[in-house]
Amino acid sequence: MVRAVTDDDIGLKVLCEPAKATAEEAAQIIDIVAIHGIGAHPDDTWCKNVGTTENAQWVNWLAKEDMLPALAPNARIMRYGYQSQWFGKDTMRQKVSTVAPRLLLALKRKREDLLFRPLIFIAHCFGGLVVLKALLDAWNNEKEWPGMFISTTGLIFFGTPFRGAEGMSQAEMLEAAWREYQEDEVQTEVLKILEPGNEFLQEIVDKFGKTRMQANKAEVACFFELKSSNVGRIVGKEDRIRFVVSESSGCLDLSDSTSKFSLSRTHFDMNKFGKPTEEDFEIVGDVIKKMVEAAHRLVLARSECNYASS
Template sequence: MVRPVTEHDTGIKVLCEAPTEAAQSVECVDIVAIHGIGAHPDDSWCKNAGTTETPQWVNWLEAENMLPAVAPNARIMRYGYESQWFGEGAMRQKASTVAKRLLLALRRERKGYPYRPLVFIAHCFGGLVVLKALLDARHAPDEWPGIYASTTGLIFFGTPFRGAEGMSQMEMLEAARREYEEDMVQPYILNILEPGNEFLQELVDQFGKTRQEANKAAVACFYELKSSNVGKIVGREDRIRFVVSESSGCLDLSDATNKFSLSRSHFDMNKFGKPTEEDFQTLKDVVQAMIEESPGLVAARYKCTYSTS
């Protein structure tokens, strides 16, 4: 059962501050994690490293021996939004709304360091929010200073760039309406996940055009190898299917996008409990490479901007 998201859970939460001596250096980066729909902003990144009887919940974004150890000079944050579309507290939500709120939060949080390198980590729908936010920031750089120009890395876990095939929107709605009253089901957020959705296609196409720019951000897409019980999300009937296929979960097929398989289902591919897990080791390599390249990438972009202005 997903823990309800309250107003105290939304917005940016700093999980790990950069060391004081690193905060002013060019090696310092901001890392922001964004969850998917129907998930809690904190629990989304947690895995039980113990047993059912004696659980030991680990949030790999903030556990000292996990992401903070991989990125010791980073300020690590997570962004939370209300994403429940059925049941009590269901929200009429859409990607563009969440993206605007994300931009507002980033502008506030990065006011003192607007041009610090920025790396995003996103799961499922959260990846589409990131794409929308970056496109908006690119089109209005004065309104959102440094957000697009300083983004150096993008890590996507199961983001459905061409839709989620596992269970159709109609099936999800029918299952939800069997369990809840009509006014407790808000399906709007599901629209963008439907294969062939016009907004989704335009979003991915528009972002794809930015990939032709020089000094583009590094992109890593992780896709699932195990099926998920999507039927249990909203009902009692089992429906075992893949949610996001390899072809949908990869931003593009070019060599500019790194692609990695995970021996996990859609709903646990973004959860790690120990630094020794093979999948976390793969993620570690990706994050470290992005951080190492970040200062030079940002410098090259601004050098190019000033030399052509």
């Protein structure tokens, strides 16, 4: 059962600040922002229970000192929360094109005096599509969102369905939801973009691909699941075992700055880690360290390129 998202859960929340530093060290600080998927809680989505059902011990790998903060000691780590419940009494009429500008506004406020600080996004499922739309908007309107696109140096996607979620049919999900809830307690709009062949989804991915033709493009890592998920239990009581996002759908593009990795997890736990010695976390950790190390170099290279062409 997903915990209800309150007003206090929405927006950007700082989970970890880098240690106090000298002016020179402060210049090396980066921002990392994590964004959850639909039907998920902004904090719980990154947590794993390392205890038992009776005695739960939840670990948030974004904040646990020997996990993400250890991989990126010079990072301000944040997570972005939005209302994403599409069924039940707290349902929201939500979609990518409404979440993306709110994300940009939150980042603009938080980075008002840090426009060109390197920025790395970590996203799960639908959250990855929000990131793409936000970056597209930033690319198309530099005046409104100064520094947002050029400072983004790394993108990490966990099970983002760039070509649709083949295993999570919209019709099946709605059918299951309508068996459990009243018609006005089910919002269909948010699921449409997850359908293979959805025109809006294709447009976002295609247009974002054109931004990837520039030099010094952001590093991209796409993670895909190796275990099937019980998608039927998300909204109902009937088992439906499916692979939600395939390897091909979960890979953004085939450029030299995009890599893909498998994780021996289901779609719904591929974004949850409990300790730094988990093999899947070590795979993710290697990617993060590489992106963190390259972040300032990429921003500098882009600024020099823009200066040379002006």
